[in-house]
Amino acid sequence: MRALVRALRRAFALIRAFWAANLAEELQYRANLLASLLGTLFWMGTAVLTAAVFFRQSPTLGGWGFWEVVALLGVFNAVAGVVEAVLRPNIGRLVEHVRRGTMDLILARPIDAQFHVSFRRIVIWRATDVVLGFGLAGFALARLGRVPSLSELLAFALALAAAIAIVYAIWLGLMSMTFWFVAVENLEVLFDAVYEAARFPVSAYPGGLRFVFVYLLPIAWITTVPAGTLTGRISWTAALLAAGLAALALLATRLLWRAALKRYTSAGG
Amino acid sequence: MSLRDWARRYAALMRAGWLVDLQYRAAIVLWLILGVAQPLLMLAIWWGVAGTDEVQGYDRAAFARYFFALMFVDQLTLAWDVWYIDRWIREGEINFRLARPLNPIHEAIADNLAYKGKTGLAMAVVWLAVAAVWPAVRLPFEPGRWALAALAIALAAAIRFLTSYVTGLLAFWTTRATALYELHWGISLFLSGRIAPLSLLPPGVSAVAAVLWFPYMLAFPVEVLTGTVATTEELVRGFAWQLAWLALWSLAYRLVWRQGLKRYGAVGG
Numbered sequence: 001m002r003a004l005v006r007a008l009r010r011a012f013a014l015i016r017a018f019w020a021a022n023l024a025e026e027l028q029y030r031a032n033l034l035a036s037l038l039g040t041l042f043w044m045g046t047a048v049l050t051a052a053v054f055f056r057q058s059p060t061l062g063g064w065g066f067w068e069v070v071a072l073l074g075v076f077n078a079v080a081g082v083v084e085a086v087l088r089p090n091i092g093r094l095v096e097h098v099r100r101g102t103m104d105l106i107l108a109r110p111i112d113a114q115f116h117v118s119f120r121r122i123v124i125w126r127a128t129d130v131v132l133g134f135g136l137a138g139f140a141l142a143r144l145g146r147v148p149s150l151s152e153l154l155a156f157a158l159a160l161a162a163a164i165a166i167v168y169a170i171w172l173g174l175m176s177m178t179f180w181f182v183a184v185e186n187l188e189v190l191f192d193a194v195y196e197a198a199r200f201p202v203s204a205y206p207g208g209l210r211f212v213f214v215y216l217l218p219i220a221w222i223t224t225v226p227a228g229t230l231t232g233r234i235s236w237t238a239a240l241l242a243a244g245l246a247a248l249a250l251l252a253t254r255l256l257w258r259a260a261l262k263r264y265t266s267a268g269g
Numbered sequence: 270m271s272l273r274d275w276a277r278r279y280a281a282l283m284r285a286g287w288l289v290d291l292q293y294r295a296a297i298v299l300w301l302i303l304g305v306a307q308p309l310l311m312l313a314i315w316w317g318v319a320g321t322d323e324v325q326g327y328d329r330a331a332f333a334r335y336f337f338a339l340m341f342v343d344q345l346t347l348a349w350d351v352w353y354i355d356r357w358i359r360e361g362e363i364n365f366r367l368a369r370p371l372n373p374i375h376e377a378i379a380d381n382l383a384y385k386g387k388t389g390l391a392m393a394v395v396w397l398a399v400a401a402v403w404p405a406v407r408l409p410f411e412p413g414r415w416a417l418a419a420l421a422i423a424l425a426a427a428i429r430f431l432t433s434y435v436t437g438l439l440a441f442w443t444t445r446a447t448a449l450y451e452l453h454w455g456i457s458l459f460l461s462g463r464i465a466p467l468s469l470l471p472p473g474v475s476a477v478a479a480v481l482w483f484p485y486m487l488a489f490p491v492e493v494l495t496g497t498v499a500t501t502e503e504l505v506r507g508f509a510w511q512l513a514w515l516a517l518w519s520l521a522y523r524l525v526w527r528q529g530l531k532r533y534g535a536v537g538g
Contacts, residue, residue, distance in 0.1 A: 035448070046455045053465050057325070058318040181295075189299045193306035205313050 014111060019122045026124050036125040040077070040132050047073045047199060048136075062203030064233070067140045069201065072227035074137025075160070076198055079222055081129025082164055083195075087171045089121045092188050094175040103264060114257045118172070137230060148230055155239040159226040162239070162246035166221050169249035172257065179260040198223040221245060278371065282379030290384060301388060304347070305340045311464055312336035325469055330405035331495075335466055337396055337406045338494045342487060343463075344388045346426040350377050351450040354437025358533070359444065367530075374434065374522075381430060414496060417504065421490035424511040429486040431518035438522075441529035462488030466497070482514040 026032075048070055055066045064072070094117055097103040106116050141148065148156065174187055194217050197205075202213045202220040213219040221242050228234030290297060315332040318324060327335070357363040357373070366373040400407045433450060440446040458464055459474065460483035467475040467488050478484050489507045492498040498507060 035445075039448070039451075042452065042455060046458060049459065050464050053459070053470060054314055054318060056471070057469065061314065062317060186296050186299050189303045193303045196306055196310055199310075200314055204317050206316055209313055 011115065014115070015119050018120055019124075022121050023124055026122075029125075032125045033128070036128050037132075040081075040129050044073070044077055044132060044136055047076070050199075062201045062205070064201045064203065065144075067143045068227070068231050068233065071137045071140035071144075071231055072201060072223050073199065074133045074135070074140060075163075075227045075230070076133070076223045077136060078130045078133030078160075079163055079167060079198075080195070081126050081131075081133060083167060083171070083191075084129060085123050085126035086119065086121075087168065088188065089123050090118050091168075091171045091175045093117075095178040095187065098178045098264065107261075107264075113261070114172075114254070118168070137227070141230065144231065146231065148232065151236070152229060152232060155229040155236050156226055159221075159229050159239040159242050162242035163222045163226050165246035166218055166242075166249050169246075169253045170218075172253045176253075176256055176260040179263045194219065195222075201227070218245065218249075278375065279379050279382075282376055283383040286376075286380040286383035287387075289380075290387070297384075297388070301344070301391065304344060308336045308340045308343065308463065315465070327466065327469070333403075333405040334408065334495045335491065335497075337399070338408075338491045339462065339487065341389070341392045341396055342422055342425065342491050342494065344392045345385050345422050346429045346486060346490075347385065347388070348429045348433035350381075350430060350433040351437040351447055353377070354434060355440040355446045358438075358440040363533075374526075377434060378430070381426070385426070408495065411496070414493065414499075418490055418494040421493045421508070421511065424508070424515060425486050425490045428482055428511065428515050428518055431515070431522055432482065432486070435518065435522050435525050438525045438529050441525075441532050457483050457486070460484065461486050462491065466492070480510075482518070485511045485514055 051061075051066065051069045051073065054061055055069075059065075061069055097106065097117070103113075106113050109116060170191060171188070174191055177187060197209075197213060197217075198219045202210050202224045205213060210220075214221075225234055225238050225242050229236075229239050312332055315324070315327070315336075316329055319327065319329045319332060322328070323331075354363075354377075357366065363373065366376065396406065432453065436446055436450045436453065438446075439449065443449075459470065460467075460478040460481060462484060467478055467484055470478070478488075485507070489498065489511065493504070493507070498504060
């Protein structure tokens with residue numbers, strides 16, 4: 001237990017050092033904050049309008065009302081913010097590290113390589129997506145006239161943390177493919193394609209797809225479950241299941257990472 | 270220059286484009302997957318909304334036909350040029366292109382023809398394969414209408430290409446040309462019929478769309494292909510709008526290209 005605490009504390013200290021250096025760099029480009037804010041507002045607007053187009057023809061989508069779907073879009077945006085701020089600028093570069101051999105430099109460091117590859121950088125401006133996403137979810141809850149109880153908020157926090165862990169595992173799993181197929185360049189496009197599906201509650205999809213999104217491509221756990229806990233549609237049980245799934249996913253990425261590193265022979269190898 | 274000279278030039282440029290693409294086969298497949306993900310998703314949601322009933326004349330099969338036609342036409346009218354032109358101008362790659370005795374737009378057009386020949390064929394094969402097992406997406410055999418659709422697709426591709434190319438040329442003045450085109454994309458989600466057939470949008474919105482270029486880049490050829498647009502009057506009106514917008518965007522191209530070159534010479538000279 002004490003070893004775990006020490007490891008965690010060390011991890012947080014490292015992240016702080018990484019991101020402080022990175023922040024100093026990014027703060028030179030403050031105009032990006034405005035561009036990022038406007039971009040986020042625009043895309044959130046199109047997402048809400050898209051939902052509105054469907055709701056013109058139907059009072060519910062998969063049993064969810066309009067504002068429930070808007071709350072889900074808020075969660076979608078917040079998770080997308082984490083992807084853009086942390087996952088894409090880090091794991092997204094794994095392909096480059098492997099192809100150009102800079103992976104050597106990472107392996108030579110006295111810290112865990114998976115950790116370094118995952119958390120070295122942060123694009124702080126994209127944190128606006130997270131903030132505005134929560135804002136949108138909060139606004140939707142207000143329109144629903146719903147104040148989540150403490151227990152629901154806790155379930156939401158757990159489900160959201162699980163969602164982020166699952167997204168992380170998908171990214172690492174996907175990008176690790178580069179250790180086997182060096183030439184594949186824009187693998188993250190596959191994530192983008194599938195993640196689009198998280199804009200709607202899984203119950204809105206036909207039966208076959210619903211099965212796929214719950215069990216095969218775990219889209220349901222990324223937005224439907226956290227948003228559902230927030231609106232009281234989904235119970236604690238689902239949040240606990242999500243946490244269990246996330247733990248399994250993280251364990252799987254660790255095993256995959258070990259197997260992948262065994263394949264790595266450096267650029268000259 | 271004679272027609273034969275032009276044919277030879279285009280053959281050479283297309284061959285070059287084809288060979289470049291060959292190096293990125295895996296990347297092209299991934300882009301293709303991303304390209305069809307969004308329409309398929311919209312189809313899935315409409316499928317659920319329509320249920321066993323119909324939505325303003327669209328039942329499940331009609332939605333399936335619409336979105337399959339949309340995926341096909343989208344691949345044939347795809348416009349990525351803004352990213353290229355923006356980079357050509359910002360990084361000076363346009364310099365050696367200007368030194369050639371051929372306007373760079375011909376290289377871009379030839380690349381488009383080479384790429385779309387491949388992806389269009391791939392989409393057609395996939396569509397045929399799906400139609401073999403899923404009757405909903407079958408189109409009735411009507412060569413006359415297909416010929417009209419081919420013409421509408423060609424005009425749509427030309428308009429969409431010009432929107433992208435001209436926006437790219439704005440890089441002579443601004444570093445945010447690609448951001449501008451993303452904005453254009455966001456609007457086109459609604460106005461060119463990507464989220465729903467235009468008749469399912471609020472009447473005010475589809476009326477505005479009808480006089481802009483958006484539906485003539487995608488929705489119009491799609492509806493010619495599926496047979497939704499069938500009366501002579503509708504066809505004439507649609508083709509007239511296509512020609513009008515093609516003329517206007519060609520004019521915009523001339524203007525922006527000439528002024529841009531002047532400015533570019535002034536900055537670099």
